[in-house]
Amino acid sequence: EPEVTQTPSHQVTQMGQEVILRCVPISNHLYFYWYRQILGQKVEFLVSFYNNEISEKSEIFDDQFSVERPDGSNFTLKIRSTKLEDSAMYFCASSEVSLKQYFGPGTRLTVT
């Protein structure tokens, strides 16, 4: 069965640095999402992306965040200047037109 993949599995960065989290959605999917899960807390929606533009974003997704689909296969989340509170598990998901979103295994981001 096709899977969503994410790299790296774990990223450690210093506060103030830029990070790019990468995702490869399932190839025929058209909708892409990022969620995050701060340790011990619930999974929170960050942003959805369709037709090369953001469809919806949450309050968390401020100007420090951006998403891109640079080459038709990858879907990236960039955090421009990381803060300690950005430490979390970041999940990418993709879907066809259907309701079911397929989640990747996540990238654990640790900001020190």
Place this chain on the structure above:
Amino acid sequence: AQTVTQSQPEMSVQEAETVTLSCTYDTSESNYYLFWYKQPPSRQMILVIRQEAYKQQNATENRFSVNFQKAAKSFSLKISDSQLGDTAMYFCAFMNPPLTSGTYKYIFGTGTRLKVLA
């Protein structure tokens, strides 16, 4: 705004027994979808079961079934014949059909950590 509440942070069950995880939600919408996701220690989230709000019949997937009470806004998950592999974090999630953009988003509860004991 929609909210999802899971009031049981942790639960345990003996192998082969039955356990029920609770979930309540709040919405003013009449058309929506509810889900249970499982997040094992490997951390990849896996869809367990889905329920459409317009369907009165409770969804069932093998050992997993739901008790959907629309008026009470309750959506509990029953796991029968619990197995060690069921040990995981279970998230209840709500989804509204999108108005215009065609994208859906989940609203998750805080999760229930289930441990199946040998």
